[in-house]
Amino acid sequence: MANCRSVVFLLFSVLSFVSSYAQTATPTFLQPNARINRWADSVFATLTPDERIAQLIMVAGYSNRKPAYEDSLVTLVRTNKLGGVVMFQGGPIRQAKLTNRLQALSTVPLLIAMDAEWGLAMRLDSTVRYPYQMTLGAIQGNDSLIYQMGANLARQARRLGVHVNFAPSVDVNNNPNNPVINFRSFGEDKYAVARKALAYVRGMEDNQLLTSIKHFPGHGDTGTDSHFDLPLIGKSRSQLDSLELYPFRELIKAGVSGVMVAHLSIPALDTTRNRPSTLSPAIVTNLLKTELGFQGLIFSDAMNMKGVTKYFPSGQADELGLEAGMDVLEFTEDVPAALAQIRQAVLDGRITQESLDERCRKVLRAKAWVGLDQYKPVVLDNLVNDLNPVQDELLNRRLTEASLTVLKNDRNLLPLQRLDTLRIASVAIESDKLTAFQQMAANYTQVDHFNLTSKTPDSTIAQVRDSLKNYNLLLVDIHLNNIRPGARYGLQAKTAGLVSELVATGKAVVTVFGNAYALDKLTFPNDTVLVSRNIEQARAIVMPYQLTNYTEDLSAQLIFGAIGASGKLPVTVNQRFRAGDGLAIQPIGRLKYTIPEEVGIDSRFLTQQVDSLVNVGISQRAFPGCVVQMAKDGKVIFRKAYGTFTYDASLGAEPKPVQLDDLFDMASVTKISTSTPALMRLVDEGKFNIDGKMADYLPSFKKSNKANLVWRDVLTHQARLKAWIPFWRDTKNPDGTWKPKTFKTERSSRFPIEVTDSLYLFRNYPKTIFEQIRDSPLNEKKEYVYSDLSFILYPQIVKRLTGENFEDYLKETFYRPLGATTLTYNPRRFYSLNRIAPTEYDSLFRNTLIWGRVHDEGAAMLNGLSGHAGLFGTANDLMKLMEMYRQGGTYAGQPFISARTMAEFTRYQFPELGNRRGLGFEKPSFTYTGNAPRSATKDSFGHSGFTGTFTWMDPDPKYNLTYVFLSNRVYPTRNNNRISMLNTRTNVAEALYQAIKRGIQ
Template sequence: MPYCRSIFFGFCCLLLSFTSFAQTKSPSFLQLNERQACWADSVFTNMNPDDRIAQLIMVAGYSNRKPTYEDSLIRLVQTYKLGGVVMFQGGPVRQALLTNRLQAISNVPLLIAMDAEWGIAMRLDSTVRYPYQMTLGAIQGNDSLIYRMGANLARQARRLGMQINFAPTVDVNNNPNNPVINFRSFGENKYDVARKALAYMRGMQDNRLLTSLKHFPGHGDTGTDSHYDLPLIAKSRAQLDSLELYPFRQLISAGASGVMVAHLSIPSLDTTRNRPSTLSPAIVTNLLKNELGFQGLVFSDAMNMKGVTKYFPSGQADKLGIEAGMDVLEFTEDVPAALAQIKQSVADGRITQASLDARCLKVLRAKAWAGLDQYKPIVMENLVNDLNSVQDDLLNRKLTESSLTVLKNDKNILPLQRLDTLRIASVAIESDKITAFQQMAGNYTQVDHFNVTSRTPDSTLAAVRDSLKNYNLILVDVHLNNIRPAAKYGMQAKTAALVSEMVSTGKAVVTVFGNAYVLDKLTFPMDTVKISRNIEDARAIVMPYQLTNYTEELSAQLIFGAIGASGKLPVTVNQRFRAGDGLPVQSIGRLKYTIPEEVGIDSRYLAQQVDSLVNVGLTEHAFPGCVVQMAKDGKVIFRKAYGNHTYDASLGAEPKPTQLDDLFDMASVTKVSTSTPSLMKLVDEGKFNLNGKMADYLPSFKKSNKADLVWRDVLTHQARLKAWIPFWMDTKNPDGTWKSKTFQKERSGRYPIEVTDSLYEFRRYPKTIFEQIRDSPLNPKKEYVYSDLSFILYPQIVKRITGTDFEEYVKSSFYRPLGASTLTFQPRRFYSLSQIVPTEYDSLFRKTLIWGRVHDEGAAMLDGLSGHAGLFGTANDLMKLYEMYRQQGSYGGQRFISQKTIAEFTRYQFPELGNRRGLGFDKPSFTYSGNGPRSATKASYGHSGFTGTFVWVEPDPAYNITYVFLSNRVYPTRNNNKVITLNTRTNIVEALYRATKRGIQ
């Protein structure tokens, strides 16, 4: 269609002033290209006066109602040729179908709008919910995130066939009791409100979504909800100019495409009694359009609200709104009456048809700018997926993380350090089930959970109260499901009393998942309940502003030091908690739990690669089940449990689905998780010399053939030691019976070592094992031969040097401070069998299913505790140890091993001899041999375990990978080598390397 302006000269003159003004605004829907302008003019020319008035009417639409309702809505829109529909409750698919129906019967495409201040989820299920504006108000110095929120919301809206979002709210919330704005405002500081609202607006408008600033001229300082009454703003014009109008001025100047006028009585602007601002020419035309120079679309607030209908019935109110200068009436209830009265107003000369025509053309230009000049129906395929992209998930995480506010941090208790000194309980108040906060807290260390509500019986509360005496730190997470002042923000008197009781212990770190103003309900006594201690007496206070999975999980991560905090209160709550309050908290490098996109990896690609490799293993019966955990840059980006504990119940263990918190037998991963870190620590302390000789630390070896073996050779498996010794075979007679002084079927003082439920070993037999190692022959040639033998001896060496039993040494030196509470020997002491994955049915030695006891026969004969095998634990806890290695010996604000020693142990020791080993650690082959991660750099290291376990650390800055794979591939028999022939474990970490190199596509 060629460019055309076939409109009479007088009408062009009428539009000249605002068209030239629009050209000075950027961005603005008034800046159309030739095609868009031609479309708007052409459509306008073909309309009659009634059609032009109808373009100024928007009615409500719901996609969660019966077909009869939808049919009536279709008839209404079609009959009166209305300009738009404001969508409310429903679902995305239902709304898309309804929108397509509505657009199909409209000669002129409809303007589809929504109140989506915190995302489309404000109205529709199965869509993205962003933080409330008050939450965003806490963000400091990172308004680009708010811009991105606007941009993402624009993408979602356009995908759903919408052209306008009635947002942002630019009201300055300077009244804590405001029942309708409150959490919908960025805060009480006009500069912050203007700046953040501008970022939000630009994000939307830069991506072709119309916006509407609200609620003009400022709805923040009132205690009345305009949905139910007409609020009075008793402020002078000077006060309004100084505060309420400031954000509107700034955003209008920046090119706002729309402004929504509120239903407010403001005597300083219009002295007419009970006249809402929506019906006031003094406010709409004189102030907004003339004085402030706004030339975009002026929308009314919903015309069904009591703020307008209390004094002006439907129809009359609509007419008066148009007379006042409204461009678009939102939520007109009685369309025939409204149209009739507007037409009568023209006939009476109260408004000119030319004025209505100008507004109609403005609406059409807005439609063209938003893409309706090239309207296409909504594509239904993949709609819900497109509306819930992983990028929205990532943005939500970043927005939430940036808003977290620490209001008290006594003696810098946050982030929590020295976990080995803390006995932690978590008490969730007003949640009767384990919360997301509690689950996340449990990822960092042993945390015992309690849940209480206002309905919890006193007897149960008494039991909880008594139990809490055993802890020196209580994490109190307060769950408030109401954010409105009329409901006291969900804070009941008993809830406040429970918080007070927790605070009175002097051990509480309190996180309040609710409106910031609720802090006032926790600072002073409520109603008839006398509160003995205020929340300000807590050791620390964290304010996440609302209750979502994001706020719960990230608040726990903040408390444990995986992330920091930089948020500031956007509002003043009382004299104790004022706008601008917020203490900085720094991360101390504990694992962060997030999604791959945060580190530049495509989550779908990574998941597809890992799932495919694991599923091949499951299909081929390479293992019954497994757990895969991956981290990059100290961020856990993949955690998944696959398969089952067993294939069937034939051996006595049910095929229970594998869980992330299942304990696995680590097998030889024990070597680099117990013996190796112990030696590194002793090297740091100058208590162990890598170039010393075996006899230096094992006096009984002084006269043996191993006396002069050098530890550096021993730890790199080139000291001529035998690979292994089948100790158990020496305990049997030729007829298959046990030799004397080896085993008995019942426990006794002489036979206390439990090998199975019916097999007990002689108490001194471990000494025989050590002697067998001492007296064993050496291999004739000094070359690489992988050997278990020296690792069996390290527990003795550690105890001899430190005076501490080996298990206690590794737990106190590493596991407890790391928060790796499940890493343990002999797990049956602490865990039920249902939490432990079975390994092999031992048909030769123990004649039973090995379940909760060490798989390795030699370690079993050492009471399940050895430096070469016997460690059990979860993937998550094991990763903490290897993340400490990746961080060059530091983790959680604590140094465990020096950077120098980490570097020494993890480097190739004898590459000139063709030996690829570090000290204790395995490393990549010098040339790729097909059985390791192809992309691994020379700096990487790790270890595999016989039961099907694997750990890998890639410290190269290009990758920064930590990887754990746990399986029970030996179930039901060790003869199953498919996990090795399929190369499952290393192929999975190779997928992570590839995903890192590939990035987000």
């Protein structure tokens, strides 16, 4: 149905702009309707002539003022029986209460209006804020998004009891120094302005919200703000016809319901000196009504603005506005004076009562059309929630994404590739705190952050300048907290100097979070040379047009290739940056961070399900804390940290709240994160044969009982290997003392392997471990027995086949190119314990809390590095590796493993034997046992870890999901197995499956 509506809308838009379409449509509220006409006529018949005049006046209302103000407003409206109120600053609950109070005391329901060009948030707190019109002007070929914005805004307005939106602005902004329109315009292309304005209008009016396009006959080409003075438009009539009037003409043809007239002096239309257009019969009646054929409601711009009151005092201006042909006077300041002047004008014959009566009937028809003939008070229950639907977050993301504009991309730098070759620093200009842009950038790879403002001491800047020499790429994000030209868009001289210095390095990708015209205003200190001439030294330039969380978030995702860019500049900034500029950027498949609704999932359902399952686990002390991360179709839709590192501080680790970027011991998830990808890569390179024998790659095994074991059997845990060997037990004497050449309490050249702060292993003991594996007995029967032993050997095989140390090989081949930089062994080398979840208090072997060291005893004796355990990392970085698997071995356009090898390793190998394993990978049991999500398909795969970790991928097109669950369930003891009893890890994954199924339905 939604697609059908979009097609109908687009078809209508095309028809509306066919040049032969000259018939002016009647606004919907004035079209024949028995109910509307009957109510309007019946109400009109009850009104006195004075009350009919009062229906044409709207006063200002504020919901953020004291009770005395509200009392005076109520008295003003009730005493004069006014027709409407224009609401300004406040909050939704307060405005709703004020609206209900005013409506309850009005004989004729009030028409409530707002100036909400970019949403109710233009005036109210706790409401949705949409992009500015200039931002929307950058969107190419997707005006249906703007239609949806209008529709959503209409529903919010109506829920709040608002009936008119004084929007959109259809001014063609062809003056960069325009102090009042500027970012409020769709741009300088009259065709685009008309097309986008129509989409916005249709969205609102199709959902029963009256609109008022503005500022007739065109406020775009002036350097004066009509709030403070009367602007002079010196254009000829032909110039006005060809440009300024075009959008108004087209929308009037399409049947727009309202037009707002601006306070402008336009000699080409009215030669009377200092007469504002709002008071001009030549402009309001002759041009707008007669020549353009507009039949709807004509609203004045606010009658308190200096553009009208400078030469015409309140009262007189109101009367002259109606005399000029206005239907509704907005923001009348002195209502008694205005009513008196209008009555006198009727007596004097300057205005006929009949014309006022006709305007009153028009207002009453509009009131009936918006449902005031069946008026109901605004319901306060759930009002704020209803005004902030999650669908609007998705729409805001889509609008922002569609508007992002890349103005330079030297040598196709964007999107960033080969992350392993980049040393990246982000430099936030005019922000002294970590920004949303910086936070999002850090999701993709290691990024070091610096923050500079115009108040940063020179000594600090010098230190930062020195530090930046160590990086080969600078992400410079400029945060401009003012959108207006009068404030130089928030730019300071020092800011300009910092930017010029950074781009001069030739290493900068610059993102300007602010008005597009700011590109022309960044100047060197004490210099007249425009930075726009020097900003060419930046390697890439991204223009998001505004400073919002959405623009920061999505600009970073654009730079790293999770999303593309298709926006075009809607205005000309200077000779270098002209309207229509914008380079197309294609996404390359890195994880996108978004909300569940983007992939058709109800975020409330998913969150409730996951929260419930995890909180039960924490409350039953199955684990102290965890991180859950979920993705569908390569889009991360759920990321949440729960609980704390520990239950208390009794063992020395504080119960710090878990954070998304904390590192966990992966335990056996290490098997598919280290050994398995290494083997797959070696298979692709022809260096490893999964149907070869153990002795082929382990020469020391040639005379062992394992020489002829086939790797395919080994990797599927059916090669008769023992499950595990408690290596540490062989290091102790019966009396509990350490055997010779095992452990010492102090480090030395002979005992260098650090197992704890006070326990060091003999340097050659790892060789003993490998020999123990070699010499261990085999199980009698060839059947599935999960075994760690072969995975302990893979680091040796990888080193033998590649010549590289295992960890170096993994980091260079997989982790750094993926941007998974936290995946590491022995994380204490790189991260503070404050970021690493502690695991078990080991009372049998190490007699200490295991924190920042591998939990597995065998891996600990191998210097923390093994193919079966020892890997640490964040949920986000683990997901990058897993997402590469789900995508068939490719990530961000870079092949890591062939699709053929991925398919081979992740399929059931011996289902006929009842063995559910892939090669290295776990797969769903043939009958449900809880080892995988209940809905997991036969193509899915993953692995669990002893410490409470789990990851699962399902490439089935129906699901396309990637899931990571990291916890430290072994804290403080491995004897706690409640996580398995509750089946928390796979049940949380099942919640994602169920959420996807609900979305499909």
